[in-house]
Every structure is written in structure tokens, then in C-alpha cells.
């Protein structure tokens with residue numbers, strides 16, 4: 341089945357990889373082979389991947405990693421913004437602009453699980469003022485919208 345253009349794909353994987361290398365060098369962080377491989381797997385994937393899928397890819401690539409190793413690598417990549425977790429799908433996706441401070445926001449298709457990252461920096465004004473008025477200090481916001489992507493919406497109509 342051809343899914344061209346339907347799924348998530350980072351435009352410049354090598355660019356993101358270079359940014360990750362620079363970031364780690366700058367902050368004195370170890371960009372270990374397994375961390376690099378996990379990012380590479382996600383950058384090369386046209387779809388979001390669950391931790392189990394990533395583990396399988398690692399295995400194929402000859403990394404005899406134990407699950408905790410893969411999970412820690414994912415945790416590292418998420419923490420530093422190279423990868424986002426799509427909570428609704430319990431899956432991970434590489435970010436294509438990790439060097440920009442942003443709160444990821446996703447559009448998720450109900451039909452084909454297409455995930456598109458939308459930039460939400462700054463947070464929508466109404467959202468920000470609501471939380472501010474409540475006196476609640478937001479450290480993290482997960483915004484995931486579900487609906488139909490253009491391709492699936494087209495199929496429903498026709």
C-alpha cells in the first residue's frame with residue numbers, strides 16, 4: 341500500500357542529526373551509539389513508532405539492547421527535544437526543528453494515524469491566560485487534536 345505524503349516524515353533527517361550532535365557536544369552530553377540509532381530510526385520512519393517497534397528496529401540493526409537501554413535512550417531524546425512523545429498513541433516521533441524552543445502540538449488522524457506536528461509557540465493566548473488566572477504554573481502541556489487528515493477526509497466525502 342502506498343502511503344506517500346500521508347504520514348509523518350521529517351524533511352531533513354541529516355540536518356536534525358547534525359543539530360543533535362552539536363547540541364550534545366555543546367552541553368557535554370553523551371550522544372551514545374544507541375541514542376544516535378534510536379534518533380536515526382525515528383527520523384527514517386514515515387510513521388510514529390512505539391517503544392516496542394523501536395526495540396525491534398534496534399535488534400535488526402544489531403544492537404542487542406535490553407529494553408531499559410532503549411527506554412533510557414528514548415527518555416534522553418525526549419528530554420532534550422529531539423523526539424516527542426505522542427501520548428494518545430503511546431508512540432514517538434522525531435521533531436524536525438529541535439533547536440527551536442517549542443511546545444509540541446499534534447494533529448492525529450483517526451483513520452490512518454497520521455501524525456503532524458504543529459508549532460504551538462507560544463501557547464495559544466486563551467490557553468495561557470486561563471492557566472495563569474488559575475494560579476497554576478504550567479510546566480508541560482500536551483496538545484493533541486484528533487480528526488481526519490486531508491486524504492482520509494477526501495475518502496469520506498467521495
Ligand SMILES: [Zn+2]
Nearest residue numbers: 435436437444
Ligand atoms: Zn517539535
Ligand SMILES: [Zn+2]
Nearest residue numbers: 449452489492
Ligand atoms: Zn488519515
